[in-house]
Amino acid sequence: MSDSSPLSPSVPGGPPPRAGVGLKAEHYRAILETQPDIGFFEVHAENYMGAGGPPHRFLTAIREAYPLSVHGVGLSIGADRALDPAHLQRLQSLVRRYAPERFSEHLAWSNHPCGFLDDLLPVPYTARSLARVVEHIDQVQEALGRQMLLENPATYLAFEESTYTEAEFIAAVARRTGCGLLLDVNNAYVASVNQQWVPASYIDALPLAAVQQIHLAGHVQQSDSQGRPLLIDTHDRPVADIVWDLYSYTIRACGPLPTLIEWDADLPDWDTLAAQAAHADAVMRQASPTRVQTP
Template identity: 65%
Template sequence: MEIPPRAGVGLKPQHYRDVLETAPDVGFFEVHAENYMGAGGPSHRYLAAVRERYPLSLHGVGLSIGAAKPLDRDHLRRLKDLIARYQPGLFSEHLAWSSHGDAFLNDLLPTPYTTETLQRIASHIDEVQATLGRQMLLENPSTYIAFAESTYAETDFIAEVQRRTGCGLLLDVSNVHVASTNQQWDPFAYLDAYPLGAVQEIHLAGFTPETDEQQRPLLIDTHNRPVDRLVWQLYAYVIDKLGPTPTLIEWDADLPSWNELHAEAMRAEACMKSRAPRQEMRLATTV
């Protein structure tokens, strides 16, 4: 089932019954692949019931695409089985690494943007897409530091990975705001330089504001609160350029009630509807 250009929500066990009992009007649901790699149990029963009614997007957090080591073939096999089981409309992973040696780190860590890293990540994405027999989407990271050895701007690096592999892109607008604040980038210039033509899904999430040792703003990508007003502004800017695009509300910690989460999705839906006429008008003037 294809993902429609509407707003979706990350599906959490706390909301299974609300979803199944009320059949809310949302475009799709998204789940983390690693939470469903077991053979059975209640989580699969609920997910199967949701999948019967709604399109599904699958979001991976454990492939460690950016790691300086081969991909975990067992993990990739489990992922392939899960995709065959649920036939998600989209599958995505992060531009990050989370494993070293035999250790798996419970974090998504950034990579330097160098030619060596580019070649390794492109090779890993090629392997993933060949194994799965389908395109994957690559998500831009939330970052807190820059590597001195980087020779590419992040947008140029992502564009070159996409060009070499033919992967799609997942644009996390909240990550753009977090990284731009932490590294003192212009988020609108970032979006202008980003390869928007390859974007097939958008993520929106909350963050925690802190300060660094020099009392400068520091944003932590926590996914534990509503989407910030500045992120909504960036989102509207993107929708003006792209038109309606599948958009996910990510909320992974300190979960709210289903009604509050659904209201966030409806805000994204309203934004897409309000900006769509501008997109159509701009297209009409170019004909």
Template identity: 70%
Template sequence: MSRRNDDASVPQNGQIPSRAGVGLKPEHYRTILETAPDIGFFEVHAENYMGAGGPPHRYLTEIRNLYPLSLHGVGLSIGADRPLDRDHLNRLKGLIERYRPGLFSEHLAWSTHDTAYFDDLLPVPYTTESLSRVASHIDEVQEALGQQMLLENPSTYLTFAESTYSEIDFIAEIVKRTGCGLLLDVNNVHVASTNQQWDPLRYIDEYPLASVQEIHLAGYTPETDEKGRPLLIDTHDRPVDDIVWDLYQHTIGRLGPMPTLIEWDANVPPWPELKAEAERAEAIMSAIDRKEQARAIAG
């Protein structure tokens, strides 16, 4: 099935539609170009396209000509105590100019120290000092890129004893100070809520939903800590869990249809399996949409 080519709703300006998209993996480049599947958008990790040339750019250029694209950074280290890497910001700016993504997002996390890059999203203490550091970094990003960025809520495994803000108050204050938008990762809500023993529904209800412009969904790995408590790891290596689908349904009930990304970065499945996850998200959005319409007519 392909209704993309004649679908007038595909925004020519690159705006991300309120549909489901998937993270673009090299394993699927050819299938996507050969079959032109009906998918709302693709998202890429910016760092994978920071070479000067080569096949990654060749494929992304072709796919961008057919679909809206969102850009997701994993290496900016917004939560670090040191100044942002200006070279990295310039590379991001170059990618944005080249591919005109509909959205750009990064994480509430840090991944660099001294000269080392750790390739992991490390947790940030929720203190006034780190709040002003994160806020000034986001100001710098938005100024350098000339556009709003979305900040993603983290998946965390522990907390800092010195934290004086709740995660939600911390994020809400950043939005207030910087005017950034938010990316709500519903899997991260489930992972962090389980690990920290929070109520995930309350997390979503108290999140600054008015600023949310994109949702992420992914799979996690269940483990336990030394006291036998559940410890969920954000692995992106399997289907979205049923509990996360329920939280997603709740979120869409509050937000209405919203750009929703399926992230599957390790043990990448064959294309049909990934696409089926996107279809499940679209089905939830459509059902909520119909319910809204019915309520509007009834009301």
């Protein structure tokens, strides 16, 4: 799929992009009983790879009423080994079953000969890594018959062997595969603080015309052994004010885009989560879009 190009995230004249939230079992009944005004829901693919049961019954009912995005956490796109064909087949079945608006995965790896590692680990930005990531994304897009979105990582260190900046690496992947991008603004801020980058400059260096979705989440601030700020991407609290500011900056650069609130641990009640999405909708309405046009 190397000659395909990023697609527009919205249809001209159609409804404006909205904010959505990650779908959690704790909120199934509240959603179905109240039919809240939410732009879309997103699920982790691996939570719905079984054949049936209550998760699929609830997801089917919610999919009938709302747009859906599927977000993978287990493909291990950056692994130095082949993709798991069984996992890819399960993902293919899930995407066919629910026909989501978007499918996304991480620029990371978690598969190893010793087993599956319960984390999203960083990739060195080298020519060898680039070739491997491109090969894997081509394989995924071919299997799914659709474009995939690649998410920028929350990183805590840099590899000495890297020969690309992170933004250069992501741009090269998008150019060679035709994949779209999922811009996680919280990840961008976390990585920028941890690695002493300028967050706005990091955003500006990405191929913004390829961005089709945005993620927002909470993080924790700690300190490293030398007393410098160390941010941890935790998804367990509201979006920080400074990340909202960076989101507004991003929307002014990209224009409004479907935006997901990620909250995966210490879940709040439904009203608190929905309020975060409403705030993202308000930022999109207030920001002056200057969307970068795809050539």
